[in-house]
Amino acid sequence: MTTIIILAILAGIAVFAIGIFNRIVTLENRFENAWSQIDVQLKRRGDLIPNLVETVQGYASHEKEVFEQVARSRQAMLSAGSVPESAEAANMMTAALGRLLALSESYPDLKANENFRVLQEELAGIESKIAYARQFYNDAVLQYNNAIETIPGVLLAGPMNKKEQVFLEIPETERQAPQVSFS
Amino acid sequence: MKAESVRIPEAITDVVTGRKISLLDWKATNQRASILLVVFLVGLLASIGYLVAQVFEPGAALFFVGFASLLALSQSAVAFWAGDRVVLVASGARPANRDEHRYLVNITEAVSIGAGVPRPKLYVIDSEAPNAFATGRDPNHGVVVVTTGLIALLDRQELEGVIAHELAHVKNYDILLMSLLAATVGAIVLLRDIVFRSMRFGGRRYRSAGGGSRGGKSQMVVFVLLALLMILAPVLAVALRMAVSRRREYLADATGAYITRNPEGLARALEKLLEYRGAPLAVSEGLRHMLFVNPVRALNAANIFATHPPLEDRIDRLRRM
Numbered sequence: 192m193t194t195i196i197i198l199a200i201l202a203g204i205a206v207f208a209i210g211i212f213n214r215i216v217t218l219e220n221r222f223e224n225a226w227s228q229i230d231v232q233l234k235r236r237g238d239l240i241p242n243l244v245e246t247v248q249g250y251a252s253h254e255k256e257v258f259e260q261v262a263r264s265r266q267a268m269l270s271a272g273s274v275p276e277s278a279e280a281a282n283m284m285t286a287a288l289g290r291l292l293a294l295s296e297s298y299p300d301l302k303a304n305e306n307f308r309v310l311q312e313e314l315a316g317i318e319s320k321i322a323y324a325r326q327f328y329n330d331a332v333l334q335y336n337n338a339i340e341t342i343p344g345v346l347l348a349g350p351m352n353k354k355e356q357v358f359l360e361i362p363e364t365e366r367q368a369p370q371v372s373f374s
Numbered sequence: 375m376k377a378e379s380v381r382i383p384e385a386i387t388d389v390v391t392g393r394k395i396s397l398l399d400w401k402a403t404n405q406r407a408s409i410l411l412v413v414f415l416v417g418l419l420a421s422i423g424y425l426v427a428q429v430f431e432p433g434a435a436l437f438f439v440g441f442a443s444l445l446a447l448s449q450s451a452v453a454f455w456a457g458d459r460v461v462l463v464a465s466g467a468r469p470a471n472r473d474e475h476r477y478l479v480n481i482t483e484a485v486s487i488g489a490g491v492p493r494p495k496l497y498v499i500d501s502e503a504p505n506a507f508a509t510g511r512d513p514n515h516g517v518v519v520v521t522t523g524l525i526a527l528l529d530r531q532e533l534e535g536v537i538a539h540e541l542a543h544v545k546n547y548d549i550l551l552m553s554l555l556a557a558t559v560g561a562i563v564l565l566r567d568i569v570f571r572s573m574r575f576g577g578r579r580y581r582s583a584g585g586g587s588r589g590g591k592s593q594m595v596v597f598v599l600l601a602l603l604m605i606l607a608p609v610l611a612v613a614l615r616m617a618v619s620r621r622r623e624y625l626a627d628a629t630g631a632y633i634t635r636n637p638e639g640l641a642r643a644l645e646k647l648l649e650y651r652g653a654p655l656a657v658s659e660g661l662r663h664m665l666f667v668n669p670v671r672a673l674n675a676a677n678i679f680a681t682h683p684p685l686e687d688r689i690d691r692l693r694r695m
Contacts, residue, residue, distance in 0.1 A: 228487055309476070315530070316480025323488030326635065 211347050218338050222331035222356060226274060229324040229359075233281050236288075236317045237268050243291065243310045250301035251294050260287040278359050281321070288314060325359050332356045400625060404547035408554050412450045415558045418607070419446040419565055425600045426569055429593060446561050453557030454550075458509040458517045461553075461664070465507075465657050467497035467519045478525050482518065482537050489541045489633045494518045503655035504528070504647055506666040508540040509549050516544035521655060524666075528643050535630060535640030536666060542629030548622050552664060555618060559611045559660075566604045619663040619681050627688055631695055641692040648685045 244258055264287040267280035292311060295302040302308075336355050339348035347353075423442030427435035452460075472479050475498060486493040494508070494516035504524035510516040518540045528536065543549050631637035647667050654669035663681035668674050674682040 312476050312480065316476070316484065319481070319484040319530070319534070320487055323484045326488055327490055 207343070208347065211343050212351070215335075215338055215344055215347065215351060215353060218331070218335040219353070222328060222335050225324065225328035225331045229281075229321060229328055230277065232317055232320045232324055233268065233277065233284075236284065236314070236321070237265055239310060239313060239317070240265055240288075243288075243307075243314070246304065246307050246310060247291060247294060247301060250298045250304070254294055257287070257290050257294065261291055263287070275357070285318070329358045332358055400546045400629070404551045408547065408551050411551070411554050411558060412446075415450065415554075415561060416443050416446040419443060419561060422565060422569070422600070422603060422607075425596055425603070426572075428596050429600060430572070442565060445565060449557040449561035449564070450554060453553040453560075454511055457511065457553035457556070458515065461507075461509045461661060462497060462517065462519070465499055465519065465661055467499045470496035470498045475525065477530075478520060478533070481530065481533050485534055485537045485541055485633060489538065489545055491516065491541060491545050494541065494544055496520075498522055498525075499655070501655050502652050503669060504650055505655045505669065506536050506540055507661070507664040508543040509553065509664065510544060511550045511553065512547065513544055516541070516549065518544070523652075527646055527650070531634075531636060531639035532643035532646065534634050535636065535643045538633040539626045539630035539640060539666065541633065542626040543622070546622075546625065546629060548626065552615075552619065552622075555611075555615045556660065559608065559615060562607045562611050566608055569600075569604055613678060615663060616679060616681050620683055623682050623688065624691065627692060628695070631692055637692040637695045641689045644685050644689045644692070648689070 240261060244261060247254075248258065261284075264280060264284035267283055268277070271277040271280045292314065295307065295311070338344040339353045340355065419442040420439045423438040423440075424435055426442075427438035431438070470478055475496070478498070479496060482496055483493050491513040494510065494513075495518070497517060497519040499505075499519060499521045501521045502523040503521055504527045506518065506520040506524055508516065508518050518537065520536070524536065525533065543552075627640060630640050634640070644667070654671075655665070657665070657669065662668050662670065662673065665682075667685060668680070668682045673680045674685050676684060676687075
């Protein structure tokens with residue numbers, strides 16, 4: 192009789208532990224997937240650069256410093272290996288592209304160029320997708336961190352070798368990025 | 375840019391029951407309600423079928439009950455699998471394409487990422503009147519429709535707010551419940567028409583049979599009960615649909631604000647729609663409760679016939695978040 196009770200208790204604990212294990216893995220997959228969403232958008236943004244630079248150069252070829260800054264940020268993006276490095280490079284690129292787009296204020300012909308307007312809208316679209324993807328990532332990280340730092344998750348987080356993840360910070364410059372209107 | 379430092383409540387107080395509703399649990403409530411609704415509809419129509427049989431042909435009760443149940447089930451099935459297509463055709467929407475509606479497509483893709491749902495299929499209605507609605511049965515089959523007037527009127531943050539509101543309907547399964555409610559109203563009205571038509575026909579036979587061998591007091595009672603039910607059921611079903619849609623607008627506003635972390639965008643969009651003085655969107659009455667705002671100004675109100683809460687109240691709630 193006692194054996195049966197002990198077995199039942201053990202089985203109960205096992206079921207409970209499997210539940211926690213699955214939850215942690217699900218939440219981990221969620222934030223990893225959320226990161227890949229950001230990554231996709233960052234790559235798409237990088238892919239827009241050659242076309243954008245070419246268009247802008249047609250009107251403002253002597254603004255060499257801006258083009259160099261954009262090229263450097265793209266290089267940093269391509270060589271980034273880890274999540275923090277990618278995030279850093281992404282912030283660099285945001286700043287560089289902000290300057291590039293701002294050139295249109297000084298070059299009315301560029302501003303009126305249809306190709307430029309389409310690229311500008313695409314870029315604005317990608318920027319907001321990155322912002323939303325980052326928000327989703329941070330939400331997912333928060334859920335994950337809560338799960339592995341509170342009881343009962345914390346009991347399994349150690350043996351499963353799960354560590355707290357850091358949030359993606361938004362640089363001040365990007366928060367104040369000018370609103371691109373397309374109407 | 376989105377103000378991510380703003381704290382948005384994850385739960386809001388339901389205007390009807392006064393209970394706190396977690397925005398994240400709302401989906402489960404809707405899924406339960408959808409199943410209950412189908413069960414209720416089958417039960418209601420089966421009972422009506424039974425009463426009809428008692429009046430006309432007690433021997434064929436099984437046939438009448440079976441027919442009514444089948445009607446209820448088939449209406450629900452059509453709503454589930456084809457409800458979105460019915461609505462799209464009825465509203466005259468056409469698919470959006472990336473080149474023509476780049477702005478809309480980009481914004482919807484972004485907000486979908488934030489909401490954590492697949493990008494819905496996008497449709498546009500060529501109309502000056504700013505409006506939008508969502509349909510489909512679940513987030514994998516979500517459809518969002520906006521008018522060209524809405525795209526022209528709103529800036530990026532405002533349009534993000536409206537799209538987030540519509541995605542909230544998608545994500546929370548409001549779209550499924552609304553489709554099934556429309557089917558419920560449709561099935562009840564259809565059955566009423568069938569019964570009334572056959573009552574005229576059956577009534578003649580009833581009289582010509584004369585003598586009253588089958589007719590009696592109890593049958594008369596059933597007859598009156600049935601007539602009453604047939605008149606009241608459609609009215610009640612429509613009232614239910616109104617109440618359900620009214621209450622979901624607040625929830626979708628709150629969820630939309632949560633998705634964008636920017637209640638102000640949605641509030642400003644509502645303000646612009648409040649100020650709009652052009653021609654209203656021409657859609658059939660059966661679709662109005664689904665829209666972002668009811669094109670009939672007076673139906674954005676606090677009374678029981680309204681499909682939407684007053685716009686001022688929605689704006690005020692968003693501003694107080």
